[in-house]
Amino acid sequence: MKIPNLTKVIHQLPLQTVLVTSFVTQIIITVGIVGYLSIKNSEKIVTEMINNLSEEIGNQVIQNLDSYLTLPQQINQDNLRLVKSNFLTFNNLDKWENHLWRQIQDFPDIAFIAVVNPKGEYRAGERLENNQFTINIVSPKNNFTFESFNTNKLGEKTTLFQSLPDKDIRKQVWYQQAINTGKSTWSDLHISYLEPLLLISNLQPVDVDNNGIFDGFLNATIKLDHISKFLKDLQISPSSQIFIVNNEGELIANSTGEIPFNFSEKTLTLAKNSNDSLTRFITESLSLKITNLQEIKNNKKFIFTLDNENYFTQVIRYQDYLGLDWFVVVVIPQSDFMASINANTKHTILLSLLGVLISIIIGYLISRWLAKPIQELATASYDFSQGNLQTRVKIQGVKELTNLSMTFNYMADELLTSLNSLEKINNELENRVLERTQQLTEAKDKAEVANHAKSTFLANMSHELRTPLNAILGFAQLMMRSQTLPPQDREKISIINRSGEYLLTLINNILDLAKIEAGKTSFNPHNFDLYRLLDELEDFLRLNAEQKALQLIFERHPDTPQYIYTDSVKLRQVLINLLSNALKFTKEGGVSVFVTPENSSLFTKETMEDNSDKINLIFEVSDTGAGIEAKDLQELFKAFHQTDTGKNSQEGTGLGLVISRKFITLMGGDITVNSEVGVGTTFIFNIIAQKVDSLSIEKESIVSRVIGLQPHDNKYRILVVDDKEVNCQLLNSLLTPIGFEVKEAYNGQQAVKIWKEWQPHLIFMDMRMPVMDGYEATQIIKSEIKGNATAVIALTASVLEEEKVICLSAGCDDFLRKPFRQEAIFNAIEKHLGVEYIYEEDSSSPMVKNNKILTSESLKIMPETWLEEMYQATLILDEEKVMSLITEISENHKHIADSLQELVNNFQLEEIAKLINNEK
Incomplete structure (x- = not known):
């Protein structure tokens, strides 16, 4: 059919048919596209989920292997220390029997722990499958017969359990491996002679005198089941x-x-x-x-x-x-994850067909409902055109048809009646004014409701952000406590911790940012170190710059004061906004920051007055990015405005520069911008600050690290209550190594039950939880007489100040916010339980000996090759190599050798690594 004929046919179709056809066609197309995309997207999601799950499971297996296979190495290292301290020797293996018998009982996964000397004498403590412990002996005295003896409760040999002839240990494969390797190594996989177990042994040859002749071998064999x-x-x-x-x-x-x-x-x-x-x-x-x-x-x-x-x-x-x-x-x-998706696909198809059928019925009814008043209106219009001025239409149908019918009737009334008097017009105008006033009042009420909703939203979002940030900062601080963390990793954890602290500062100020629109933004000046702020920003943004292969340059004029008095939070936010934009829109070249003090070269400020301590600081943030077109420069500092480059990047909201200008104004300055398309952009702003003395800067207190409880303290029980498992895990990991007994609960109902059965001394109570929240649980506990003996400390991620009053009124004894610092947790426990801690500084420092302090400078007396060997040995915890290197230090520097020896004796090889790394 030709196009003109088809158009003619369409024009002759009734309105009802056209509406039904178009309505149903759109529904079928939409349902089909959505269904197809849903199925494909589900398959893609399943594939990504399986890949992610596979990687996660693989990482768990690797971590388990690392942890599990470390055990025999640690056992051999412990026995090696006993040999080197002459507590046990290879000349008299009888003394090993009771030690090996006791040692094997502490490690359920270890099959046996053995020691052998070059004469072929062999002693081992072995755990059998039924938790039966034996002492195994091979000796030239018994013609190298393997004899396994049952033991009593004191570890003494009783009856002979099993005897195997001709078992000269020196002929064993593992013995030969130890000799050939000459250092700590793994044996081949082997199967136990006594039980169906797959085993692997960690072999440790021992050369006590470092003369190249092995005095014996240590063997710790672990079960792989x-x-x-x-x-x-x-x-x-x-x-x-x-x-x-x-x-x-x-x-x-x-x-x-x-x-x-x-x-x-x-x-x-x-x-x-x-x-x-x-x-x-x-x-x-x-x-x-x-x-x-x-x-x-x-x-x-x-x-x-x-x-x-x-x-x-x-x-x-x-x-x-x-x-x-x-x-x-x-x-x-894949089928394990696709079964439910395939079932849902079938349901989707059936529901889509049902939806199409329902859409046809609804389309028919709607089209009929729409077409009827239109037909009546067309008939009335024809009658009116024929002179029947009394014709009126019935007001019915949707809003638009109702308005059209009302307009038709109004037009007819206007033709039949004369104009109303001026008084009637004035009355109508007054009514309209009252109606408009009413509308404005309603709009004002809606605006107030919206502002309240925005405040509630910001508070809730702050809560949701602080909860995971609690885990990030908490576990970062836990990792910083590790004594075996390499220096380079410690620095990375330190950066994570500083970044997390800064993110927390931003979250705490989210609600303050909302005050800009209300004109209530406050200026909160204090003394701070400007140099440190710039260094922290450089560290914070360095990774982003390196990922894009950009230069990031921070420079300051020599006359720039180090310590100033102004609002550091707002200054930091302004610099981050400008630098983030610069890095985002710069593809090659770099971004630079230059700070210089000036009296009034670029800006004239009345606030400068005659005070010599006042200083006008000029900040220039430059980049080699795409630049800003002239038409965008006039609108740059308007809310939600973005340049063409910003729109193309599909990033940002257009609020950063608005907020930055407001903060700069509060700090007594202003901001300007110079840009050239294809060359780059420079933002220049100034602030009015006051120079202060370094003595007025609040120094960060050096907090001693808690490492345990004083021996005379009781065994304290602490209950951790939080619906987030990671938060419970964080506190458990923090408190258990110190010596506290810790249990976990994931809602208030569980907390009350555990409290009644276990009677903890102190409870860390999360206040927002499912099933039963912390307020109700605290009230139940405190309602009983024995509940007054339990200290309840509220833990909440809420940023609202009134939250503290609510928690204390519910019966809580104290209040802490998430994220929390470890010192706050320990201080709260000390406050309410009166515990006494052992701090890291309590033990004498191994780095001080004979009134001489061991520093990185002290180690410069040693050659570079010695330093490199010592550093590598400490990284892999090779104490034997470390001790050998210490003996190379001359008698003239005996205090250095003694200090290093003390570090080794206290298992602090990482301290030696730190000293060498600092020296480098």
Whole structure:
């Protein structure tokens, strides 16, 4: 059909048909597109979720392996210290028996702990499957017969449990490995002679005199069945699987429960010969993709298909510095996550068809409802045109048709009646004024409601932001407490902590920012270190600049005062706004900040007066970015205005410069901008500040780190209540190492139950929780007589000051805000329980000896090669190497050797690493 004929046919269709057709067509198209995009998006989300889950599970497995395999190394290091202190020797192994028997009882996952000397004498403490402990002996005196003795409760040998002839330990594979390696290493995987257990040993040769002749060997052997139990307990999804193989493809552990070895033949099972079909399939598929597992450097991801089912597979290489080389394989079938999506797809299709049917019915009814009054209006218009001036239409239909009908009737009335008198017009005008006044009153009420809603929203958002920030700052502070954290990582944690503290400052001032619109923004000056503020901003923004390969330059005039009196929070916010914009819109080159003091070169301020302490500070923030067009410069400082470059970046709100100008005005200055398209932009602003003396700057107090409780203190019980598990974990991790007994509850109902059964001395109570909140739980506890003996400290992320009054009125004994500092937690406990702590400064410093302080300067007497070897040895905790290097220090500097020796004896190798790192 030709287009003109089709148009003619459409013009002849009734309005009702046109409305129904167009309405239904749009519904069908919309439902189809939404359904298709929903299905595709679901598949994409599932794929991303599986990949993320696979990475997370892999990281958990790696962390578990690191933790689990560290145990035998620590045991050997402990025994090595006993040998070097001459507490135990290799010449008399009988003295080892009771020590090894007691030591094996402390480690359920350790199979046996052994010691052997070059004569072939062997002693071991072994834990059997039924928690039976034995002492094992091999000696030339018994013709190298392996004898295993039962023990009594005192660790004394009783009856012979088992005897195996011709077991000269010097012929064992692990003994030969220890000799060939000459240092701490792992043995090959091996299977126990007595029980079906897969084992691996950490071997530690010992050369007490450092003469190159080994005096003996230490052996700590760990069971590997724990790894399979851990993998099985992960429970990723119903059909998922995790298994670990060595570089020969032999199974080490798996989540299927399959025993990875043949006990009778004492051989490991190859993954390709596994009893599990999925394990075999994945192994064979990997062999087709990777000819040699050694090709995997970090991790690789694959998708294998079996019976039209996709299996997402990730292979992670696990290595340690002792030579361990394993591979973790995580397999997740897509069907475990797609079943519900497929079911929802079917429901979506059925609902879409039902929706189309309902839409046709509704469209028909609506079109009929719309067409009827239009037809009546058309008929009345025709009658009116024929001279029937009494014709009126019935007011009905939607708002627009009602208005049209009313207009028609009004027009007819106007033609039949004369103009109203002037008095009537005045009355109508007065009525309109009253109506408009009423509208303005209603608008004012709505505005007040909106302002209240905005304040509530900001308060809630501040609460939601402070809750995760509590975990970030808390765990960052916990990591800073670690004595084994390398200096470079400690600096990174310090940056995270400082950034988190700054983010907290911003969150605390969110509500203040809202005061700008109301004209109630306050100016809060105080003394601070300007140099430090600029250095912190440089550290804070350095990473962003390096990621974009940009130069970030901070310079200041030599006459710029270091200590000034003004509002540092607002100055920091202005600089961050300007620098963030500069970094965002600069692709190459760099961003610079220059600070210079001037009396009145760029700005004239009445506030300068004659006070010599007053100073006009000029800040120039320049970039080599895209620049700003002239048409945008006039509108740059208007709210929600963005330049074309800003709109194209799809970032920002257009409020940053508005807020910055307001803050600069409060600080007595103004801001200008110079820009050239394609060259760059420079913002220049000034503030009026007052120079102050360094003595007036509030110094940060050096808080002694709490490391334990005084020995005479009781065992205090503390209950942590929070619906966020990470917050409970944070306080538990902080308090348990100090010596407190800690339990957790995740709502007020659980807290009350634990309080009644456990009677804690102190409760940290979150106030906003499901099931039962902290207010109700506190009231229940304090309503009982014994509840007065329990101190309840409220923990809340609310920023509202009235929240403190509400918490105290509910019965709380004290009030802390999240995020909290560790010192605040310890001070609160000390305040309410009267505990006495052991601080890090309480113990004598190993860095002071013979009235001489060990510093980085002290170590400059040693050559660079010695410093580098010492630094590497401390990083890998090689005490033997450290002690050897200390002996190279001459007698003229004996105090340095003694100080380093004291650090080693106190297990503070990281302090030596810090001194060497500072010297570098």
